[in-house]
Amino acid sequence: MFKNLLNKVGLGELPSSFGYTVGDKVELPFSWNWELHKGQKKSDGSAVSVFMCPKKDMDPAKIAAAKNADQVSKTLRHPNVLQSFTTLETEGGFYIVTEEVVPLPCAKPAEGDERTPAVWGLYQVLDGLSFLHSSGFTHGLFGPLAVFVNSQGDYRLGSFELCQKGMDTGTAIASRRRVGPTFSGWPEPPAALQEGGIPSIGIDMWGAAVLIAYVFASASAGSYGMEMEFDLARAQKDIPSELRKSFQELQNPKPLRGRSPIAETIALPFFQKNAAVEVFSFLANLQLKSPEEKETWFEGLPQLLEGLSAVVKKRQVLPELLTAQRFPGQEAAHLLPSILKIGVTLKEEEFREKVAPLVVKLFASPDRAVRFRLLTSLGDMIEFLDDAMLNDKIFPECVNGFTDSNAPIREATVKSMIFFVSRLKPKIVESRVLKLLIKMMQDPEASIRTNALICVGRVSTQLPKASITPTLMTVIGMGLKDPFSPCRCAALQTLSATSNSFSAEDLAGKLLPGVCHRLIDPDPAVGDMAFTTLGKLQEIVRLAQLAIRQKVIERRQASTEVSTEMPKVQEETSSWAQGGSFYNPLSAGMDFGFKVRQKFMGVAGSMNQGSAPSPPETRDVGHRWSCEAAASVVLLSLVALPQVAWSFSLRGPPKTGMRLESSSAPWPHLDH
Incomplete structure (x- = not known):
């Protein structure tokens, strides 16, 4: 397949020492002498772009x-110039291998x-x-078709076919039309550029105006690519007001007189005050900045990021920050807030791939500034960290902070x-x-x-359920006695918020006494909280x-219903709860004893009805018999009414001659 591809394009065999493979061709929507192919580096499989220019049928x-x-491409090196990895000329043509664009x-x-x-x-x-x-070169083909975009979204300057020194404008325009990429419908260099007095870089200045028009007209229309039709006159309305003067000057180059129009354009406040330009320009020159400059700038970086789109932050800013933190020094501590600010906007898989390894690495750092940043930012990123990573790698490092000599770290x-607690193992x-x-x-x-x-x-x-109550009681108890009034107030607030975790017995017997002590706290705020x-x-x-x-009421009611042999005393035994008065077992026992005696006395009376009165000694015997019978009946009811029986047995039978009120309640028949 590889041979077929090379034969098809007519370039012949590549030497075995060539460290790249050539892949599929990328279809370009414009005409150009060069072909663009996807490629890979043989050693690591990283993606590259391969520009191929066949010699066949080409004029000199x-x-x-x-x-x-x-x-x-071999000699030119600049951060914003298309990076060339290698070049090769064969009998069949030219190869230029660059970053993927x-x-x-x-x-x-x-x-x-x-x-x-x-x-x-x-x-x-x-x-x-x-x-x-500034190096004395004229590009010759500058414009939208000489710009390439890499995988991170950065723009790179390429197409150096006409790049040379000392080129006059007329020659540049003629060569541009013959060897440069072309697309009908886009602006063409005006004839006025060939007039005398036009600087040699005039063709580049005009190309810069075309590029500016394309960038802003495309964004205004929301349309990109070759279907985007524009001209310089109509594009004026889409250009920001701060750029319009420079835009006009670039279209109509004049003698320079020592000026550098392109450098003056990018020095305008429109660019220098732009958030993206400020961020990337500083990061590009990070190694030239002093520690004080770095610290000051990094402190304001999170706010600068607010002015950037999510895509720019993810594709361009984050990789730069991750690269910057690898350098020795204090960059990691200062960069971490911005890295995490972008990181939490990523998808979970992206965070684990790009940011999580850095977090694990930095938690093991002895640098207190780094650890402090991590600890204070944990709430924002913990949802992106898996449980295994937290339990096995991060928490063991984090727990050392409890014994750190530095109070802010503790x-x-x-x-x-x-x-941490919700994500850690219960045992831990x-x-x-x-x-x-x-x-x-x-x-x-x-x-x-x-x-x-x-x-x-x-x-x-x-x-864990078994630990909730004892742990809370311990810390609340210590907090209520703490000499620091905000701590005492926090203890009261915590007790109020977690009161459902305690039994009524614990509240009444162990916690309320401590709360009562705080009612007269020297700090009024603590006292107010104690009352609440x-x-x-x-x-x-x-x-x-x-x-x-x-x-208790339900239990007594159930006992009364089960024992059909016992008196119905539900109303008497529950009156204390309904009427708000306390139950008196002594009076209840006396009342029940009276009812028993009255019943048996009634039986004896009916038996002697119509007969002569008994002598006194007989009446005394009958009286004793009735009391003993009543006591026997009460003893039989101990299961149903223990409190009544207990009270009655203590008091004994009513004394002879005691006046008791009769009860209107009917006595139930006993089943034999």
Whole structure:
């Protein structure tokens, strides 16, 4: 297949030492002497672009132009010039291997960026052109078709067929038409450029005006590529007002008189104050900046990023930041907030691929500034980190912060546990995290003690069930006695927020006493919070007590219904709950004893009805018999009415002659 491809294009065999393979041809929407192919580096499989120019059927002028492009590509080095890896001339033609790119008209903007002008890309190629001019070169083919876009979205200056020194404008225009890429419908160099007095770089200045018109007209129309029709006159309305004067001057070159029009254009505030230009220009010269300049600029970088589109931040800024943090120095600590700011906008897979390895690496760093940045940013990125990475790699490094001699590190470590607990294994939480947080309640720094208490309260719902109550009681108890008033207030707030985690017995017996001590706290804010908390806890305890009473009532009612042999005393035994008065077992026992005695006395009376009165000694015997019978009946009811029987047995039978009120309640018949 490889031979067939080479035979098809007529270039013959490539030497085995050529370190690249040539792949599929990229179809170009314009006419050009060069073909563009996809390629790969043999050693690592990385993608490249291969420009191929066949010698067959080419006139000497075109061959000379191709040879010039080959030579310039070898020697020209600039960040904004298309990077050439190798060049090769064979009997069949020329090869130039570069970074992977596509021509600007073939590059489609990312979704969401269709209406955003590529100001940074425009600045890049104008800067590359300015570099050529400062070196005495004229490009000759500058314009949209001489610009290429790499995989990150950066613009690169290419097409060096006519790049040379000392070229006059007339020759440049003639050569441009003969060897340069052409596309009908786009602006052509005007004849006025051939007039006397026009500088040799006049053709490049005009090409710069065409490129500016294309960039802003395309963004305005939301249309890109060769279907984008524009002319310089109509494009004026799409050009930002800050650029219009320069745009007009570039279209009509005049004697330079020591001026450099392209350099003056990119020095305009429109470019220099642009967020993308400011960010990338600083990063490109990072190694030339002093530590003070770096620190100041990096502090403001997150705000600068707000002015960039999501695509630019992801494709262009993030790779630059990841590269910059690898250099020795303090860049990692200062760059981390911006890296994470972009990182959290990535998809989960992209974050794990590009940012997560850096996070794991930096957590192991001894640099306190880096660790502090990581700890304070953990809440933004933890959802992108998988559980295995957190448990096995990040937490073991993070936990060292609890014993760090630097107080801000200890405090940041405590705060980070809010995000860790829900993702850590329960065993780790119970055996390490809780013990460490309780230990931090004895830290000499008051703010750390306060935050440790707040942290325990916030994560309490995520703790193992067996650990919730004892842990909360420990830290709240310590917090209520803390000499730092905000810590005492935090303890009261935590108790109020987690009150449902405690039983009524714990609240009443162990926690309410501590709350009551704070009612007269020297700090009024703590006292106010204590009263608020006390009211809430009292309500909880009161409801719990009502529930207990209701269960007692239900239990007694159930006992009464089961024992059909016992008196129906439901109303008497439950009156204390309904009427708000307490139950008196002594009076209930006396009343029940009276009912028993009355019943048996009635039986005895009916038996003696119509007979003569008994003598006194007989009446005494009957009286004793009736009391003993009543006591026997009460003893039989011990199962159903234990409290009544107990009370009655203590008091004994009513004394002879005691006046008792009779009851209207009917006595139930006993089943034999």
